[in-house]
Amino acid sequence: MVKIKDKNLLALKGLLGARIFWRELFYFFSSLMFVFIILEIIWPNTVLAYFNINYLLLVCLINAVILLIAFDCQKNSVK
Amino acid sequence: MFKSFYQKWSFLFKLRLFFGVLLLILILIFLYLKIVPFGHISYVRSYPEFIKSGKGFIYGFSPAERIDLKSGDYPKLIGDPVYFSVFTPRTFDTAKLTIKYRSHLSSHEPIIEAGVLADNIVWSYDLKPLQNKIIDSLKTNWSRLENGSKVFLQRDGKYSSWAELEGDLNKGRLQNCPEGINSCLATYNYKVPSHYQQPNLNNSMPLVIETPLRGAHQLYIYLNNQPFHLEFNFINLRQDKADDPILINVYAVNENNKLISSKYLADDQKKTASLNSDSEIKKIIIDEKNLSNGLYKVEIKVRDDTVIKKISSSVDKLVFINKIWPVSADMPLSLWTDSDYLQAKVYSPASRQTINFAGKDFILDEPYKQFDLIVDNPQSAKEIKLNKDDVILENNGVFSFSKSSLFNPDPHKIDRFFKIDDNIKYIIADYEAPLDYVENGFKTKTISFNTKTAYRENSKYNFMISIPGLNSSASSSDYLEIKEIRLDFSGRTLWQKLFKKNI
Numbered sequence: 095m096v097k098i099k100d101k102n103l104l105a106l107k108g109l110l111g112a113r114i115f116w117r118e119l120f121y122f123f124s125s126l127m128f129v130f131i132i133l134e135i136i137w138p139n140t141v142l143a144y145f146n147i148n149y150l151l152l153v154c155l156i157n158a159v160i161l162l163i164a165f166d167c168q169k170n171s172v173k
Numbered sequence: 174m175f176k177s178f179y180q181k182w183s184f185l186f187k188l189r190l191f192f193g194v195l196l197l198i199l200i201l202i203f204l205y206l207k208i209v210p211f212g213h214i215s216y217v218r219s220y221p222e223f224i225k226s227g228k229g230f231i232y233g234f235s236p237a238e239r240i241d242l243k244s245g246d247y248p249k250l251i252g253d254p255v256y257f258s259v260f261t262p263r264t265f266d267t268a269k270l271t272i273k274y275r276s277h278l279s280s281h282e283p284i285i286e287a288g289v290l291a292d293n294i295v296w297s298y299d300l301k302p303l304q305n306k307i308i309d310s311l312k313t314n315w316s317r318l319e320n321g322s323k324v325f326l327q328r329d330g331k332y333s334s335w336a337e338l339e340g341d342l343n344k345g346r347l348q349n350c351p352e353g354i355n356s357c358l359a360t361y362n363y364k365v366p367s368h369y370q371q372p373n374l375n376n377s378m379p380l381v382i383e384t385p386l387r388g389a390h391q392l393y394i395y396l397n398n399q400p401f402h403l404e405f406n407f408i409n410l411r412q413d414k415a416d417d418p419i420l421i422n423v424y425a426v427n428e429n430n431k432l433i434s435s436k437y438l439a440d441d442q443k444k445t446a447s448l449n450s451d452s453e454i455k456k457i458i459i460d461e462k463n464l465s466n467g468l469y470k471v472e473i474k475v476r477d478d479t480v481i482k483k484i485s486s487s488v489d490k491l492v493f494i495n496k497i498w499p500v501s502a503d504m505p506l507s508l509w510t511d512s513d514y515l516q517a518k519v520y521s522p523a524s525r526q527t528i529n530f531a532g533k534d535f536i537l538d539e540p541y542k543q544f545d546l547i548v549d550n551p552q553s554a555k556e557i558k559l560n561k562d563d564v565i566l567e568n569n570g571v572f573s574f575s576k577s578s579l580f581n582p583d584p585h586k587i588d589r590f591f592k593i594d595d596n597i598k599y600i601i602a603d604y605e606a607p608l609d610y611v612e613n614g615f616k617t618k619t620i621s622f623n624t625k626t627a628y629r630e631n632s633k634y635n636f637m638i639s640i641p642g643l644n645s646s647a648s649s650s651d652y653l654e655i656k657e658i659r660l661d662f663s664g665r666t667l668w669q670k671l672f673k674k675n676i
Contacts, residue, residue, distance in 0.1 A: 114185060122192040129200055133207075139260055139632065140207045144227040 116161045123154040207262045210667035216259065219657045221246040231658055232258045232633075239645050241652065247275070249652040250638060252645030257658070258633040264624070265664035270636065271619040272303060273610055273656040282642040282651060283307050284589055287620060290635040293628040294420065294474050295389035298637045301620040302362050302604045307587055309606050323363070326600040342366060347599055359585040361602035367426045369468045369582035371395045377488035382574055384502040386484075386493075387563075388477040393426070393571065393582055394469045395490035401461040402487035403471065406454050409440070410478050416440040420474040421457055426582070427467040434459055454482060468582050470494075489578050492571035499562045508557040511581045512570030514590045515546040515557065524563040531555035537564065545642075547590065554579050589641045615656055624662070 127150055130141045141147060182190075206214075216230035234240045239252025270287060278285075283306035288298035308324070316330035318338060325338055331348040332338045341347055342354070345368025350357040358365065377399045385408075394401075401423075409417050419438040424430045436457050459471075473481060480500060484491075498520075499506055515530055522540045529535075531548040548555065554576050557566065566572065569586045573579040585597065607618035627634055643651055 115188065118185075118188045118192055122196065125196055126199065129196065130203075133200075133203060137207055137262065139228065140203055140262060142228050143230055143260060143262075144203075144206065146227055149226075 113161070116157060116164075120154070120157045120161055123150065123157055126150060127154060208667060209263060209662075209664070212265075212664045212666040212669070213662070215659060215661045216261075217657065217659045220248055220655060230260045231660065232260065234655075245654070247654040247656055249654055250640065251643065251649070251652045253641060253643040254637045254639040256635060256637050258635045259660055260633050261629075261662060262632070263664070264629060265662035266623070266625045267663045268622045268624045268627075268634070269619055269661040269663075270622065271617060271657075271659040271661070272638070273615050273617045273658075274303075275613070275615045275654040275656065276304070278640065278643065278651045278653060280306075282589065282640050284587075284639075284641055285653065286639045286641075288637050288639065289622045289624060289627045290637070291627055292474070293630070294418070294476055297389075298639075299622060299627070300637070300639060301622070302602075303618045303620065303638075304607050304616070305361060305587070305602070305604055307591060308361060308600065308602055308604055311593075311600060312606075315600070322605050323601070323603050324605075326602075328598045342601075344368070349598060355582070355584045357596055357598040359587050359591065359597050359600045361587040361600070361604060363601050363603045365584060365601065366429070367468060367582060369395075369427065371397065371468075371490060371580060377490055380484075380486045380489040380491055380578070382484040382486075382491075383482075384499050384506065384574065386481045387498045387500045388479070389475055390473050390481065390496065390498075391494040392471040392473070393492050393494060393580070394471060394486065394488055395467070395580065395582075396464060396469060396488055397466050397490070399488050401459070401464045401469070402485075403459040404483075404485040405457045405459075405473065405481055406483040407438075407457070407475065408454055408480050408482050410480060412478050415476065415478070417476050417479050419455065419457065419479065420472075421459065422472040422474070423459060423461070424470045424472070425464070425467065426470050430470070433464065433469070434461055489575075490580060491578055492573045492580060494571055495569060496565065496567045497572040498565045499559070502562045504560055504562065506559045506562065507574075508559070508566070509554050509573050509576050509579045510557060510566075510568060510570050511553055511555070511579060512568035513548055513550065513555075514568055516543055516567040517546055518543045518565040518567075520563045520565060524561045526559070526561045526564075528560075528564070529556075529558040531557075545590075 127147065130145075130147050130150065133140045134142060134147070218229060218231040234248060234250070234255050234257050236252075236256075239250065239255050241249040241251050268289065272287065274285075276285070285303040286300040287303055288300035291297055291299040308326070311326050312324070315326040315328055317327070318325040318332060318335050320335040323335075325332070325335070329349065332341075343366055345354065345366070347354045347358060354365070355369075377395075377397050394403075405421065407419055417440045419436075421434075421436045422432060423434040425433050436459060438455055438457060475481070497508065499508075517528060517535070517537055519525055519537045519540045519542070525538050525540060527534050527536050528546070530546050531550040531552070533548055535544065535546045537544055556576075557572075569588050569590070571579065571581045585591070587600065587602070605618075607616040609615075610617045624634060638653075640653060643649070643653070
């Protein structure tokens, strides 16, 4: 019988391992970047005063790399 | 019911819903920080700074040569004055500035002040006191009365209540002051009601000043049985492309500074030839009939690109307050002042010279540098002889072009040159000493500003920290360390703005 704690860990592992999660996360970061840039164009310094958008760009790129490399390798290995 | 509905959603839908809600929350947070719907927000900048996630709201100090950022954990202010700006996403009505600082200043720098840029034409700051060591030391020796932030120090303890003091001040007198309150009272950040009367006055004669004066100036005029008539001729140097409007305000000082007249002339952006050309002279005439005898203050608000070519006045009791800047004048030029000191700044290399002040020679050999000229002369009127023009002269007194015109209706002002003598029996100030912070000799002080009328450019308010006497030369080891700057802004709420209600 699988314990509840192990079940949650397995679910989380499954989630993080799921290509769908990383893909949706990439869409989220891209949308966030788009919204922040629009806010900055309309009202300069609205976002930049609190948060450097370059960090978000970096996270977005890392996410894209994970999506491309990790899951592309996985796809190729399955083949 | 919701649970069964929720269980029908696909994993993808739930994930997208989660990210969508998170995105919406983040947008609402930034919109909240932009609009500030409840009207209150605070911005803080602390030192040392380890990690900065964003640009921040309080921008760094300038000019760079007056700041030392490298030695020590905290920025050191080594020159005067120092500026910083604060970005705000919207306008606010009031700002409370709290500064935590540690002083390594000597007795030559007894005063620390901070202010917000109030007027961008004359570039004046609304300065408020952070620390005044002269008043702090006198508080321990002299008897004092306090009323909120106002403090009254008296050598002999003649007054026992604030009401009694205010009663006498409103009548223009003080006990044990037979020669008038100006002879025995010193003020700091406090405007005493004026009841100035010029003693032993003959009828005034008209006065024409043909020495061109550059930039903003303020005048006192004493009217005595004469009509109030002033004519100003202006010329624009056009050394920069900015607009140069002209604004002249006239106030009745003895009537609580009531505004009597205001004249405005917009800049028509025409090119002008030279200072000697008559083709582009702008004229403003102020003619007020039926004004009562007494003291009037005239504010000429122009930028440094504008020169007052000529002043014609119906009265000769006319003095310039705190500053005079003669340019393109016939040399040599003679001026008079009532103050014991002069701050002189040579505006161009060609104007370097030896200046004679109260019979003593002073060499002004460096342009753009402020020289402090101090004399120990008991005479009330001191002559200034200039060989070349384009020298900015400033002090806490008044200037005039003749000895007979010279008068000063203000009481003594406490500044870094202030010396207590036996004549000074009373001091009145709007000042509270800074509080000692718990850590390592730091002090903290909060001052409030009205930012409704403050100048704001590119969404920024400009602030200044002034430490008169502090200079960034190699010989000086004095400095002021800043640990934290905090600004608490208050303004209209979103509802007040939407329904146009005033606070």
